[in-house]
Amino acid sequence: MSESKPSNFHIVMFPWFAFGHFTPFLHLSNKLAEKGHTITFLLPAKAQKELQHLNLHPNLITLHPLTIPHVDGLPSGAATASDIPLSLDHLLVIAMDRTRDQVELVIKHTKPKLVFYDFSYWLPEITKPLGIKTINYSIVSAASIALALVPDPELQVPPKGYPSTSVVMRRHEARALSFISFPFGEGVSFYERITTSMKECDVISIRTCHEIEGKFCDYLGSQYNKPLFLTGPVLPEPAKTPLEDRWAKWLGGFQPSSVVYCAFGSQNILEKEQFQELLLGFELTGLPFLIALRPPIGASTVEEAFPEGFEERTKGRGVVSRGWVQQQTILAHPSVGCFVSHCGFGSMWESLMSDCQIVLVPQLGDQILNTRLMAEELKVGVEVEREENGWFSKENLCKAIMSVMEKDSEVGNLVRKNHVKWKNSLVNPEFMKGYTDKFAKDIQELVNK
Numbered sequence: 001m002s003e004s005k006p007s008n009f010h011i012v013m014f015p016w017f018a019f020g021h022f023t024p025f026l027h028l029s030n031k032l033a034e035k036g037h038t039i040t041f042l043l044p045a046k047a048q049k050e051l052q053h054l055n056l057h058p059n060l061i062t063l064h065p066l067t068i069p070h071v072d073g074l075p076s077g078a079a080t081a082s083d084i085p086l087s088l089d090h091l092l093v094i095a096m097d098r099t100r101d102q103v104e105l106v107i108k109h110t111k112p113k114l115v116f117y118d119f120s121y122w123l124p125e126i127t128k129p130l131g132i133k134t135i136n137y138s139i140v141s142a143a144s145i146a147l148a149l150v151p152d153p154e155l156q157v158p159p160k161g162y163p164s165t166s167v168v169m170r171r172h173e174a175r176a177l178s179f180i181s182f183p184f185g186e187g188v189s190f191y192e193r194i195t196t197s198m199k200e201c202d203v204i205s206i207r208t209c210h211e212i213e214g215k216f217c218d219y220l221g222s223q224y225n226k227p228l229f230l231t232g233p234v235l236p237e238p239a240k241t242p243l244e245d246r247w248a249k250w251l252g253g254f255q256p257s258s259v260v261y262c263a264f265g266s267q268n269i270l271e272k273e274q275f276q277e278l279l280l281g282f283e284l285t286g287l288p289f290l291i292a293l294r295p296p297i298g299a300s301t302v303e304e305a306f307p308e309g310f311e312e313r314t315k316g317r318g319v320v321s322r323g324w325v326q327q328q329t330i331l332a333h334p335s336v337g338c339f340v341s342h343c344g345f346g347s348m349w350e351s352l353m354s355d356c357q358i359v360l361v362p363q364l365g366d367q368i369l370n371t372r373l374m375a376e377e378l379k380v381g382v383e384v385e386r387e388e389n390g391w392f393s394k395e396n397l398c399k400a401i402m403s404v405m406e407k408d409s410e411v412g413n414l415v416r417k418n419h420v421k422w423k424n425s426l427v428n429p430e431f432m433k434g435y436t437d438k439f440a441k442d443i444q445e446l447v448n449k
């Protein structure tokens with residue numbers, strides 16, 4: 001087989017307008033810039049400032065601002081998913097589709113050899129006539145795509161040939177996936193948008209690794225009859241900025257591995273009653289805790305929604321943060337021993353790479369499957385039991401935390417042992433380098449074809 005000659009080329013990146021998508025696309029851009037490629041990264045003008053600090057190669061990566069057209073029903077100035085509730089995403093995606101002319105101009109002007117995209121299913125219509133290759137880059141788990149976003153899905157049950165009986169939705173959870181059939185843009189559902197994107201691209205690429213999701217990737221490749229290039233988890237280096245003083249001081253006052261940290265990512269917002277139940281569950285553990293959650297529905301601050309007397313009763317051993325905290329740095333703090341997470345794909349990798357015990361409370365569709373992967377297949381963490389209506393009780397939350405935090409707990413020892421094994425493989429610098437090198441070689445061959 002002939003080796004392709006390495007050369008640098010130009011790439012355009014066009015992710016969905018949400019920070020959970022910009023960030024992994026930008027981390028991947030940094031890796032490709034390290035290989036000498038130049039990149040034009042398309043994003044709403046408003047997001048440019050907030051992402052600039054993640055661009056490690058400004059000489060090679062240009063953040064190119066797009067003007068976001070107004071769409072009726074969107075608050076004025078809304079340009080990213082963080083500006084709006086989840087229920088308005090279907091309008092923001094219309095705005096994204098209406099940037100098509102701007103995107104086409106940039107592509108024609110910068111003449112890339114390769115374009116990465118995710119939700120803009122129409123992109124290959126621009127690139128194909130120009131002879132430019134495209135990669136559909138998914139930043140969620142292969143399992144979640146394999147279960148719901150294959151060409152011939154089955155309703156209520158996993159599609160034919162789906163390679164797992166444990167990484168599945170339970171019957172009463174199927175509603176967590178109902179959004180895929182809802183309109184997501186003009187005349188197109190979420191399902192049609194994503195499956196068209198995957199059918200029309202040259203290559204499907206996923207932010208995952210074979211070691212953990214190999215069978216789901218193979219299944220997807222066979223369903224779409226396409227090559228799959230995996231980038232590995234592409235996590236940023238741990239932040240160099242030190243932990244905020246107030247958290248460093250507070251955490252420093254506790255025994256090693258004794259504090260439970262809890263965060264549910266950038267999208268999950270709890271109902272007020274569930275938020276209060278969660279706090280009471282933490283109180284019940286008797287352990288020190290640091291919780292970083294958005295205020296629940298209907299509250300403008302977290303304090304406003306505290307259960308009565310909660311603050312006084314947990315004073316000195318528990319805090320609920322008012323805002324964003326440095327998650328990766330907190331997970332690396334010696335006092336933190338447990339991570340209660342929603343199992344968003346970013347948090348999933350961060351928990352695997354930490355030394356913390358893992359407790360999972362998924363809420364949205366893919367988080368449930370990521371959780372099953374972690375708890376049922378890899379057995380590196382435990383899932384909090386929910387009732388059929390989705391509610392979790394303080395007792396069940398407390399039980400799950402104690403099952404991994406109590407000394408000599410059988411479950412705790414088992415998940416720790418499995419977790420250590422995975423962590424050691426993932427943090428080995430050769431592991432990520434292997435993925436980046438292979439990916440760089442794969443895309444080189446793709447553009448040389």
Ligand SMILES: O=c1ccn([C@@H]2O[C@H](COP(=O)(O)OP(=O)(O)O[C@H]3O[C@H](CO)[C@@H](O)[C@H](O)[C@H]3O)[C@@H](O)[C@H]2O)c(=O)[nH]1
Nearest residue numbers: 020263265266267292324325326327328344345346347367
């Ligand atoms: O106070 C906080 C809270 C979060 N984070 C970081 O924010 C990121 C959150 O990402 P993720 O865990 O993926 O959660 P979401 O923001 O909820 O992610 C959305 O996007 C994911 C794909 O990346 C999907 O898996 C999720 O379902 C979807 O909610 C992580 O890097 C965290 O370290 C912080 O630094 N501080």
